[in-house]
Amino acid sequence: MQPIFDEDAIEAARKRFAGPVEFLKSAPALEHLPDAEVPEVAFAGRSNVGKSSLLNALVGRKALARTSVTPGRTQELNFFDVGDPLLFRVVDMPGYGFAKAPKDIVKKWRFLVNDYLRGRQALKRALVLIDSRHGIKDVDREILEMLDRAAVSYRLVMTKADKVKASDLAVTVAATETEARRRPAAHPDIIVTSSEGGMGIPELRAAVIEAIG
Secondary structure, three states, rough: OOOOHHHHHHHHHHHOOOOOEEEEEEEOOOHHHOOOOOOEEEEEOOOOOOHHHHHHHHHHOOOOOOOOOOOOOOOOOEEEEEOOOOOOOEEEEOOOOOOOOOOHHHHHHHHHHHHHHHHHOOEEEEEEEEOOOOOOOOOHHHHHHHHHHHOOOOEEEEEOOOHHHHHHHHHHHHHHHHHHHHEEEEOOOOOOEOOOOOOOOHHHHHHHHHHHH
C-alpha cells in the first residue's frame, strides 16, 4: 500500500501541531458556537471508540480532551484552538450510539450535530472514528448518511488497531475502505491508528492539515 502522505507533509503537520493547543469552549447549542473565523476539522465517533484518547495523542497532550471509562460523557461540541496566532480549530463532537443514554439526550445530540454539520461554513472536514475491533456498525452508518446528506467531506479513521490481530485488522480495514468508496462525501483513503502506540498519529495530523488547505 502506498503511503497516503509523504514525509514533507507529515513534518509540516507536526510543526503545525507543535505550538499551543488550548481548550476554547463547549457549545451545548448553536447559539453558543464561537465565531467562524478559522477553519475547523471535527472528530466524530460512537461512544467508547477512543475519541478523547486519540485527540490527546493528536495534539501531544495527556489530558486536553477528557477521557472517561463511562461512554457518552461528551454531550456538547468542544472547540480547541490550535496555534498562536490561531491557525485552525479541532472540534470534538458528541459521541453517539450509547444505548443507555436517555432518549431526550439522544435527540438533543442528533439535532445539535445535524445543525452544526449543515450550517457551519468553517467546517472543512469531519474525521469519523471507527473501532478496529468491530468495523462500521449501523450506528456509524447513521452519521455517515448524515454527513453525506449535508455534503460534508469526511474521512474514516480506524482506532484501537493495537487491540486486533493483524489478520483480522486487514479484513476490517478492507471492508471499511470498500464502504468508504461507495459513499458520496467520503474520502477513499482511511487512516489506521492506535492512540496508545502512536500508530497513524503523524498521518492523522497530516490529514487534518490537508483538510484545512
